Amino acid sequence: MKNLFIRDIKAGIKAGGAIGTSLLFFISVIILSPFALGTDKTLLAQAGPGLLWFFALLAVLLGLDRLFQTDKEDGSLDIILAAGDFSSLTVMVLVKSAAHWVSTVLPLIAAAPVLSLLLNPAWRQAAALTASLVLGTPAITFIGALGAALTAALPRGGVLLAVLVLxxxxxxxxFGTAASVALAAGTALQPLYFLLALTLFFGLVGPAAAALALKFTAE
Known part of the structure; x- marks a missing residue:
């Protein structure tokens, strides 16, 4: 599983990999947002957290439809499925989801504080938004893994994946948007707790559900 984790990270950061597409998309839409919304700082500050979270969602989903395609093409997925070891299949999904988050999502989070200044000039809000993304984007990755498993048999299931997981x-x-606002304002942190609970829940349920979906689609 360690080799699988490293292989997926290398595949994500290589030229033309998911990281390049996702990061370019994330940067582009954030740069273009002020042109669409105008230069009103109050409006940008209010819309900033929601927009950043929405753009992060779209960027994370890019490339997720091919999460299991490499393993399907080289036959390793079929070997695990044929062995009938559900635990190994679940761990494989967990490892691949973690590799996708590290190679594709983490660079987006690293760029978010600077890019968010285009929408909200306060560093406190930028830091709060970054913290909420760190806690919440793993949940999106695990949910996306379930969609990727359901569409693994399709040549390109990106659109269907988005429809299934949205x-x-x-x-x-x-809760991600609410948590970033609450952190920035220093108010009640219940949205942050709910966000963390969602990540933990989907971290436990997502890989198992994706493993079941892979077994179902293979039959």
Whole structure:
């Protein structure tokens, strides 16, 4: 599993990998947002957390449809499925999801504080938004892994994947935005606790559900 983790990270950071596409998309939409919303600092400050979370969601979903494609193409996925070892399959999903988060999502989070200044000039809000992304984006990755497993048999299931997982991701976006606002204002932190609970829940349930989906689609 260690080799699988390293291989997926290398695949994500190589030229033309998921990190390049996701990061370029994330930077582009944030740079263009002030042109669409105008230069009103109050409006940008109010819309900033929600926009950043929405853009992060779209960037995370990019490339997730191919999360299991490499393993399907080289036959390693079929070997694990044929062995009938559900635990190994679940661990594989967990490792691949973690590798996707490290190679694709973590660079977006690292860029978020600087890019968010285009929408909100306060460093406190930028730091709060970054903290909420660190806590909440793993949940999106685990939910996306379930969608990737359901669409693994399709050549390109990106659109279908988004349709399948968006209803599950909506609570993450709501509490992620609320948590960033609450952290910046120093008010009640209940949204942050709910966000962390969602990440822990999907971290436990997501890999197992994705493993079941892979077994179902393979039959």
């Amino acid at each position: 209803p599950l991701i909506i609570p993450v976006i709501i």
